[in-house]
Amino acid sequence: MRRRLWSTRRRRIGAAVVGLGVAVLAIGLLVILGPGPRARSGAETLVQIPRGSGVSGVAAALEAAGVVRSATVFQLVARATGAGGSLKAGEYAIPSRASMMAVLSDLEAGRTIARSVTLPEGLTSAMIVRELRAVDWLTGEVEVPEEGVLLPETYRAERGDTRQSLLDRMRADQQALLDRLWASRQPGLPLASPQEAVILASIVEKETGQADERRRVAAVFINRLRLGMRLQSDPTVIYAVSRGEPLGRGIRASELADRSPWNTYAHAGLPPTPIANPGRASLEAVLDPLETREIFFVADGSGGHAFAETLEAHNANVARWRRIERAQGGGG
Numbered sequence: 001m002r003r004r005l006w007s008t009r010r011r012r013i014g015a016a017v018v019g020l021g022v023a024v025l026a027i028g029l030l031v032i033l034g035p036g037p038r039a040r041s042g043a044e045t046l047v048q049i050p051r052g053s054g055v056s057g058v059a060a061a062l063e064a065a066g067v068v069r070s071a072t073v074f075q076l077v078a079r080a081t082g083a084g085g086s087l088k089a090g091e092y093a094i095p096s097r098a099s100m101m102a103v104l105s106d107l108e109a110g111r112t113i114a115r116s117v118t119l120p121e122g123l124t125s126a127m128i129v130r131e132l133r134a135v136d137w138l139t140g141e142v143e144v145p146e147e148g149v150l151l152p153e154t155y156r157a158e159r160g161d162t163r164q165s166l167l168d169r170m171r172a173d174q175q176a177l178l179d180r181l182w183a184s185r186q187p188g189l190p191l192a193s194p195q196e197a198v199i200l201a202s203i204v205e206k207e208t209g210q211a212d213e214r215r216r217v218a219a220v221f222i223n224r225l226r227l228g229m230r231l232q233s234d235p236t237v238i239y240a241v242s243r244g245e246p247l248g249r250g251i252r253a254s255e256l257a258d259r260s261p262w263n264t265y266a267h268a269g270l271p272p273t274p275i276a277n278p279g280r281a282s283l284e285a286v287l288d289p290l291e292t293r294e295i296f297f298v299a300d301g302s303g304g305h306a307f308a309e310t311l312e313a314h315n316a317n318v319a320r321w322r323r324i325e326r327a328q329g330g331g332g
Contacts, residue, residue, distance in 0.1 A: 002012030020193040032077055032100050032255050037039060039096035047092045049107065054277060055084040058107065066186060067094045067103055083108045091115070091159040119152040122205045124244040128152070128170075128277060131161040140164055147208060148198045148274025150174060174198075177280060190225040199270045200286045201278035206235035210304050214285035219292045220307065229295065231264035239275035301328075 016240055017223035039045045047065045048094045049058055055078050078084040081102055083129035090112030096105055117135055121130050129144045140162035151174035155166055182194045191197050200221060208217050237251050238244065256263070262271040292307075296314035300306040301324035308314040 005316040007279055015230040032073075034099060035097040036103065037069055037097070039094075040066050042096075044093045044095050046113075047094055049087070049089045049092065050160070051088075053089060055079065055087060058087050060076050063104065065081040065094075066244050067098070068100050074104070077101070088112070089210075099131060111295040114156065115158060116154050116156050119150075119277075121152045121282065122202075122276045123152060124276050125150060126243065129163075129167075132166060135163075138163045138166065142167055145171065146273070148202050148277055150277045151177060152277050152279050174277075176231070177283060180331065181283055181287045189222060189287070189289075191286070196270055196280060197283065197286050199274045201282040202274035202276045203233050203264075203271075204229065204285055205233060206276055207233060208305065211281060213304055214281055215288065215290040216292065216294070216307060217297065217305070218282075218285040219289040220297055222286070222289045223295045227268070227295065228268060230266075230268050231270070233264045236262050236264040236271055244276055246276065300324075 003016075045065055045067055047061060047067055049061055053061065055075055056071070059068070059074040059078070062068045062074060063071040075084070077100060078087065081104070087104075087107040088110035090110065092106060092111065093113055094106070098106075115137065117132070117138070119131055123131070125147050126144050129142055129148055132138060132142065137159040138157065138161055143162045145167060150167065152170070153173070155169060157166060160276050178194045178198065182197065185191075185197075193199065197241075200218070203221065204214055208214060224231055234251060237255055237258075238247055240247050240258060240262040241247065241251075256265050259266050261267060262275065264271060291307045294307045295303040296308040296311070296317070297319050298314065298317050300303040301321060302318070306317040306320070308317055
């Protein structure tokens with residue numbers, strides 16, 4: 001009788017233990033796989049995971065942001081699944097009520113917020129630094145680099161990246177591009193070095209915003225260099241006056257006559273430095289210019305330019321442009 005009673009009790013205890021285990025497992029699965037905390041505001045929570053954070057630091061940041069309910073449970077799950085050593089730093093947008101496993105999956109895959117900084121072609125180095133200083137999610141101070149050493153493009157970056165690291169990438173990207181283009185340049189160009197190519201490309205960049213004109217404008221300047229003619233580029237005069245900042249007015253006769261080394265009306269050849277940071281297309285254009293004998297161009301009223309091989313044809317183009325200016329109220 002006692003044996004049967006004891007056996008019955010053992011079965012009941014065993015059943016209770018099993019039931020408790022099932023209940024604990026169910027609760028654990030609910031905590032791990034079920035909906036997580038609601039975002040404190042909006043549809044998602046932004047979380048910054050600093051570089052060098054171990055799994056405990058990651059868990060603490062998630063709990064502090066209200067993304068997971070328990071840093072301890074998150075650590076246990078991360079270690080149990082083998083993901084603890086591969087959680088990636090960066091900025092994450094965690095949807096409201098995301099499960100702990102969904103959060104863990106995002107951090108293991110590195111699904112960070114895709115941020116980018118776009119630096120337009122033709123900005124001076126001082127302008128690029130101003131642009132970077134205005135990006136409030138970048139960090140650190142920077143000095144203005146030399147003119148023309150940066151490649152303007154759209155760069156992927158993350159919150160907390162330094163402005164200097166972005167400048168370093170722009171410099172390295174320009175050097176890599178320039179090395180490749182210089183090695184495959186047209187033979188016989190009147191450019192003695194990659195630096196001279198950058199100088200001319202910066203002038204082409206400021207002279208035209210039309211993609212289909214760059215090689216043609218480059219060809220005009222290449223032809224002028226071959227003939228020993230002055231480049232007579234207005235943007236070089238503006239750079240001499242304001243270091244590339246917009247004048248907000250026309251160029252004065254006194255400025256055209258000024259003897260600044262950047263004034264290509266006053267001096268033959270290239271100026272001593274670039275006048276801006278040229279983009280990829282302008283660098284390509286000066287190292288592979290169009291084959292043409294044109295040595296003149298002037299605005300045509302459509303945003304582009306009219307080109308000419310002779311002074312007579314150029315004067316006719318200039319007269320046409322003056323008529324357009326008068327019709328638009330832009331000239332007398």
